[in-house]
Amino acid sequence: MSDLQRxxxxxAALGDPGRLQIVDLLAMGDMSSSEIAxxxxxxxxxxxxxxxxxEDRGIARRVRSESDGRRSYLQLIPEAFSDLTLAPRKVEGRVLFVCTANSARSQLARAIWRTHSEIPAESAGTHPGKRVNAGAVAAAARHGLRIDDDAHPRSxxxxxxxxxFVISVCDHAHELLxxxxxxxWSIRDPAQTGSVEAFDRTVSELRSRIARVAPQLTAA
Structure with missing residues (x-):
């Protein structure tokens, strides 16, 4: 199939108002079919x-929940609409990134957010761990990001x-909330494997999502 045909x-798939509504929702984050309905x-x-x-047109994909394997989320494929823009959304307070332990994904998300927006950001966990994951600290250093020296998981x-404005970066947290x-954002836990590659993939995905969403949020 040529690029023009693709x-x-x-x-053509977006010619239907219902599908366009779904794409508008997915441009901000991932949702299950029941949530969309x-x-x-x-x-x-x-x-x-x-x-x-x-999915057939390469606009979205399904990803299985890391928390409840019976559930899946529909996720927009960024490359399909690199120039997709939305009406700005006003944020009254801060952007708050939430995962389970507040030891990796949400800490990295906060560090990345601070390089993209003037809106203040914090992070938290539904079941905070004892310390920030060393793999997250190392990944931040590799990618020129800053996790505060005194950072620690908080509830x-x-x-x-x-x-x-709460952004869950973990299926467990989303389903609990x-x-x-x-x-x-349905993002896999890099601590499950603890590999350098897993943490680097997490940084890359968070950067891609934040680069798309940050311009759409404005301080109230």
């Missing part, structure tokens, strides 16, 4: 149909404030 089919008031079989079309209850986050 792009033509992708844009709830937000849009769309029947589940219609969501499934639209999701299949988006969501301790950190959260009214007005925070059950709608308490504003955006969800």
């Amino acid at each position: 792009r033509a089919e992708a844009f 709830s937000v849009l008031g769309m029947k589940s079989n219609l969501v499934a149909f639209h999701a299949n079309v988006l 969501l209850a301790e950190v959260a404030r009214p007005g925070d 059950a709608g308490g986050d504003d955006v969800h």
Whole structure:
């Protein structure tokens, strides 16, 4: 298939208002079919149909939940719409990144966010660990990022404030929060393997997502 034909089919897929609504949602974060149906008031079989079309056209993909293997999330493929823009969303407080232990993904996300936006950011965990993962600290150093020397895992209850824009970067946290986050990014836990490659992939994915989302958020 030529590049011209591929792009033509992708844009044809977006000719349906329902699919365009789904893409608008996915441009900010990952969502399950049931979450999409709830937000849009769309029947589940219609969501499934639209999701299949988006997947077939290379616009979105399904990723299995790291927490509940029976659940999957629909995720926009960044390369499909590198120039996709959304209307800015106002943030009353801070951007708050949440994962389970607040020892790797959310710490790295906060460090990356500070290089992309003036909106302050914090991080927290639903079940905070004892210390920041050494692999995350090393990855930050390799990529020119700064995790504060005195950084330590903190609980969501301790950190959260009214007005925070909450981004869960972990399936466990998202499913536990059950709608308490504003955006969800389904990102695998690099600490599961602890390899340099796993942490570098996490930094790369977080950078890609933050580069897309940061320009869409403005301080209230």
